[in-house]
Amino acid sequence: MTPQAHIVPLFIILPLAGAFLTSLAGKRFKGLPDLLGVASTLGCLVFSLVAVRLVRLAGVLVYSVGAWRPPVGIALVLDGLASFMLVTVNLVACLVFVFSIDYMKRFTSKWKFTTLFLLMLAGMNGVIVTGDLFNLFVFLEIASVASYALVAFGTGKQELEAAFKYAVMGTVASLFVLLGIVFLYSFTSTLNMADMARVLAVKGPSNIMLLVSVLFLMGFGLKAALVPFHAWLPDAHPSAPAPISAMLSGVLIKSLGVYALCRIFYNVIGMTPQVSSLLLFLGALSMVIGVFLAIGQWDLKRLLAYHSISQIGYVVLGLGLATPLGVLGGLFHLFNHSIFKSLLFLNSGSLEYATGTRDLRKMGGLMHRMPVTGATNLVASMSIAGIPPFNGFWSKLLIILAAVQAGRFGYAFWAVLASLLTLASFTKVMKYAFFGPLRQEGKGVVEVPFMMRCAMVLLALICVAGGALLVPGIREVFLIRATDAVLQGLRYGTEVFRSVV
Amino acid sequence: MIAYILCLTLFCVGLYCILRKRNIIKIIVGIIIAEYAVNLFFILVGYRWEGRSPIFSSDTPIVDMVDALPQAVVLTSIVIGLATTALLVALAMRIYGKYGTFDITKIRELKG
Numbered sequence: 001m002t003p004q005a006h007i008v009p010l011f012i013i014l015p016l017a018g019a020f021l022t023s024l025a026g027k028r029f030k031g032l033p034d035l036l037g038v039a040s041t042l043g044c045l046v047f048s049l050v051a052v053r054l055v056r057l058a059g060v061l062v063y064s065v066g067a068w069r070p071p072v073g074i075a076l077v078l079d080g081l082a083s084f085m086l087v088t089v090n091l092v093a094c095l096v097f098v099f100s101i102d103y104m105k106r107f108t109s110k111w112k113f114t115t116l117f118l119l120m121l122a123g124m125n126g127v128i129v130t131g132d133l134f135n136l137f138v139f140l141e142i143a144s145v146a147s148y149a150l151v152a153f154g155t156g157k158q159e160l161e162a163a164f165k166y167a168v169m170g171t172v173a174s175l176f177v178l179l180g181i182v183f184l185y186s187f188t189s190t191l192n193m194a195d196m197a198r199v200l201a202v203k204g205p206s207n208i209m210l211l212v213s214v215l216f217l218m219g220f221g222l223k224a225a226l227v228p229f230h231a232w233l234p235d236a237h238p239s240a241p242a243p244i245s246a247m248l249s250g251v252l253i254k255s256l257g258v259y260a261l262c263r264i265f266y267n268v269i270g271m272t273p274q275v276s277s278l279l280l281f282l283g284a285l286s287m288v289i290g291v292f293l294a295i296g297q298w299d300l301k302r303l304l305a306y307h308s309i310s311q312i313g314y315v316v317l318g319l320g321l322a323t324p325l326g327v328l329g330g331l332f333h334l335f336n337h338s339i340f341k342s343l344l345f346l347n348s349g350s351l352e353y354a355t356g357t358r359d360l361r362k363m364g365g366l367m368h369r370m371p372v373t374g375a376t377n378l379v380a381s382m383s384i385a386g387i388p389p390f391n392g393f394w395s396k397l398l399i400i401l402a403a404v405q406a407g408r409f410g411y412a413f414w415a416v417l418a419s420l421l422t423l424a425s426f427t428k429v430m431k432y433a434f435f436g437p438l439r440q441e442g443k444g445v446v447e448v449p450f451m452m453r454c455a456m457v458l459l460a461l462i463c464v465a466g467g468a469l470l471v472p473g474i475r476e477v478f479l480i481r482a483t484d485a486v487l488q489g490l491r492y493g494t495e496v497f498r499s500v501v
Numbered sequence: 502m503i504a505y506i507l508c509l510t511l512f513c514v515g516l517y518c519i520l521r522k523r524n525i526i527k528i529i530v531g532i533i534i535a536e537y538a539v540n541l542f543f544i545l546v547g548y549r550w551e552g553r554s555p556i557f558s559s560d561t562p563i564v565d566m567v568d569a570l571p572q573a574v575v576l577t578s579i580v581i582g583l584a585t586t587a588l589l590v591a592l593a594m595r596i597y598g599k600y601g602t603f604d605i606t607k608i609r610e611l612k613g
Contacts, residue, residue, distance in 0.1 A: 134574050141581045148588055152595070158610045160596045164525065167592060171532050171585050172519060178539050178578065185571070186546040235611045 001064055001500070004054050008063040008076040010047050011086060011125040012139075014040045019118035026111030033114035034101050040118060041094040044125065048086035055083045056477055060499045062131070070131070070500050071195045077131035077496055080481030081331075085128045085259050087478075088335050089251045091462075092342050093121050096250070099346050099455035100243035102448070103353060107241065113153060120146035120247065124255040131496060133181050133268075134191045140177065140223070140256055144170050147252055151240045162232075162239035169232045173222035180215035183208055193268050197493030200269060213275055216264055217282075224257020226316060227286040230309050234293075237308065238301035238358070242349020245301060249308040250342030254334055258315055267485075267492035271322055279320030284414050287313030291421040300348045300358045300433070303425065304341070307384065310418060311337045317415065318399040319486075321406050328483045329398030336391040336466055340383040343459040347377040350448045350456065351433065355441070360429065365438030369445040372453045374434045376460040381430055383463045385423035391466025504545055512538035525593045525603045529586065536582045540575045547571035 018040030026033040054061060061078040064070060078086075097117065104110050123143025130136050148170060152163030185191055187208050188199040200209070222229040233253070237245045265271055265279075290310030297303035315337065318330025350373045351366070352358055367374040383392035396419055403412035447453065469478055488495065515538055518531025547568030555566040593603070600608050 134577075138577060138581065141585070145581075145584055145588060148592075152592060155595060157599045160592060160599060161608050161610055164589070164592045164596060167585070167589055168519065168528060168532065171589075172516075172535070174585075175535055175539055179542070182539065182543045182546060185543075191570070191574075239611075 001067075002058065002061065004058050005061040005063040005078075007047060007051060007054065008061055008078045008129055009065070011044055011090075011129055012076075012122050014043050014047075015118040015122035015125065019115045019122065022111050022118065023115045026114060027109075033111040037097050037114045037118060038094075038101075041090065041097045041121065044086075044090040044121070045094045048083065048090045051078055051083045051086060052478060052481075054078075055080055055481060060495050062496055062500050064500070070497065071190060071192050074135050075131035075192060075194070075496070075500075076129045077194070078129055079492075079495070080483075080485035081259075081263070082128050082485075084331065084335070084478060084482035084485075085255060086125065088338050089121070089124050089128065089255055092250045092338050093117075093247065095455045095459055096243045096246045096342055096346070099246075099349070099452050100241075102451040103243055103349055104241065106353075107153070113150070113241075116146045116150050116153075117244075117247070119143075120150065120252070124251060127255055128259060131193050132191055133184065133193055133196065136193075136260065137174070137178055137181060140260070141174055143252065143256055144174065144223075147244075147248060150244045151236045151248075153241055153244065154239070159239045162235040166232045166236035169222060169229075173219045173229075175219075176215050176222075177219035180212050180219060183212045183215070187212075193263075194493040194496035197268050197270075197490045198497070201490045201493065205272075209269060213265070213269060213272075216261070216269075217275075217278065220257050220261045220264075221282065222257075224253050224261065224312055224316070225286075225309050226257075226282045226312065227289050227309065228282075230286065230290070233309060234302055234305045237305040237345075238299060242301075242345055242352065245305075245349070246342035246345035249305065249345055250338040253308065253312060254315070254338060258312065258319070258334060261316075262319055262486060266487070266489055268490075270490050276320050276322045279316055280408070280411060283313045283315075283317030283320050284411050285313070286310065287317060287418045288414055291418045291425070295421060295425045295428075298360050300351065300360055300429065301345070302358075303360075303429065304344050304348060307344075307422065307425070308337075308341060310422065311341065311384070313418070314396065314399055314415065317411060318395075318402065321399075321402050321408070323402055323406050324483060324487060325398060325405060326402035327486050328479060329395055329402050331482050331486070332469065332479055333392075333395035333399060335469070336383065336395050336463075339459055339462050339466060340380045340390075340392060343376060343380040343456060343463065344384065346452070346456050346459070347373055347380065350452055353448055353452070354445045360432040362441065363433040363439070364436045364442065365434070366442055366445060367434040369438070369442060370447050372447055372456060376456040377434065378430060379460040379463050381426035383466075385426050386419045387423075389464070389467065391463055391469075394467045394470055505542070508538055508542045508545060511535075511541070514538075523605050525596065525605060525608075528605070529589045529593060532589065533582070533586060536578075536585075540578055540582075543571045543575050543578070 063076040065074040126139030148167040225233040294306035383390040386393045386396045515535025552567040
């Protein structure tokens with residue numbers, strides 16, 4: 001174990017410690033939850049940026065928990081893909097928490113919110129850094145249980161119904177994941193992901209792996225809200241408080257769903273043409289059905305939730321292509337989507353905060369009353385619709401180019417079509433909410449407090465500058481490392497064991 | 502072999518209960534049953550009939566030992582199941598407080 005590897009458990013320890021201290025003393029000292037929340041999310045963000053640098057200098061970092069060497073004990077692994085995901089998750093978490101400082105003032109018992117928020121963050125970071133399959137399940141459940149409770153945080157009629165639906169479906173998904181882990185354990189006699197990759201590479205294909213693939217696709221597909229398994233998302237995401245919607249849509253479905261799928265199918269089981277074509281099909285299906293369902297919505301947050309399904313389709317389509325360009329596009333779109341979708345949900349939260357409604361038909365002409373929200377929403381809308389200088393354009397372009405390059409012209413066509421329909425539906429949002437005449441109800445509306453504006457402006461700046469990640473020089477550090485980690489396939493096992501010694 | 506088939510049956514009973522029942526409490530019971538079936542299956546995977554506990558000593562040969570790892574892992578899984586069940590029951594109580602019923606066909610505020 002190298003001395004640099006001691007950074008890896010910090011991503012779990014920091015938010016867990018924050019959650020523990022908040023639940024212990026947050027009720028008595030009023031400012032403490034905010035302070036602890038900002039400190040631990042900012043700490044995680046700084047450490048994740050350090051981690052990117054460390055991975056560049058030292059390669060894969062492996063931390064053995066309790067000093068038990070990997071095939072026996074639990075290993076925490078930090079490689080290119082993990083450091084990429086850590087930056088994405090902690091960047092969004094930090095900015096969303098800054099937003100929630102002012103937003104959550106309307107709710108009672110804010111310390112409970114902070115505790116659950118940090119627990120969810122600990123679970124997500126744990127899923128990303130763990131190198132042990134059962135440990136992944138444990139962190140998955142920590143993040144999921146915290147998110148069920150957060151969806152129900154408002155304890156209104158709709159929130160409770162959505163949370164129950166989400167909790168039941170999420171639990172069933174976790175059961176499928178656990179069942180898949182049991183079959184994998186009985187086949188390979190190990191729970192360590194790197195060891196499993198080595199054993200499976202020796203054993204070769206078998207029928208039991210087909211069963212395991214189906215179980216994992218169902219389990220993680222449900223967590224990622226791919227189309228046949230998406231029914232919980234349009235209820236759960238709009239019902240949560242806006243910062244939590246931003247976290248759920250922005251990073252939770254990606255770290256628990258897409259990242260876990262990607263890690264297991266590429267690095268542990270090994271990508272097969274069947275799984276690849278299944279992922280392509282599910283991705284294209286989510287992309288098109290999500291956007292069709294989104295266009296007709298009048299509830300702003302519900303519309304955004306359907307767009308999450310559609311955009312996750314793009315990410316899975318890119319990853320399913322299994323070519324270097326496709327994976328690069330998929331991962332870049334994952335990063336971009338977490339930025340602009342969390343910004344859009346924060347904007348919807350600001351609108352709800354200022355006007356008290358989520359119905360687009362009751363808004364109108366708010367551009368002059370809320371200039372910051374309006375401008376940032378315009379930036380995010382153009383990003384998600386794929387208008388050139390913004391980040392969403394570059395990643396969608398990469399995915400479409402990769403589909404054409406791989407000879408999948410049909411999928412490229414559907415990707416272009418879904419992008420046009422996304423543009424149409426966000427034109428509707430801008431027209432009804434921000435442009436047009438100011439309505440009678442909108443006369444008293446004022447711009448939201450400073451902290452909320454601050455978070456939105458920062459996210460909008462990242463949307464504008466996001467395309468710079470593709471510039472040669474920056475690209476190699478951040479995106480190419482993650483793509484290489486995905487594409488190394490089963491060599492993941494040997495890489496991890498080489499850096500243990 | 503019969504133990505595995507019974508285990509599968511138990512899992513299917515749980516899934517049927519989750520998918521077909523209308524009462525919230527019955528759905529929660531279905532989740533518990535399915536969860537226990539998975540835990541039982543994990544124990545069965547590592548179990549050996551006529552086996553002995555995995556204690557290493559110099560004078561006994563290493564044969565016919567029960568795999569202890571699934572048992573340790575299932576303990577964790579049971580605790581996670583407890584947390585999920587507690588949360589679900591708490592949600593069910595709040596839902597009953599708001600709607601006055603446990604019937605999911607009458608709890609339909611969200612659609613579209």
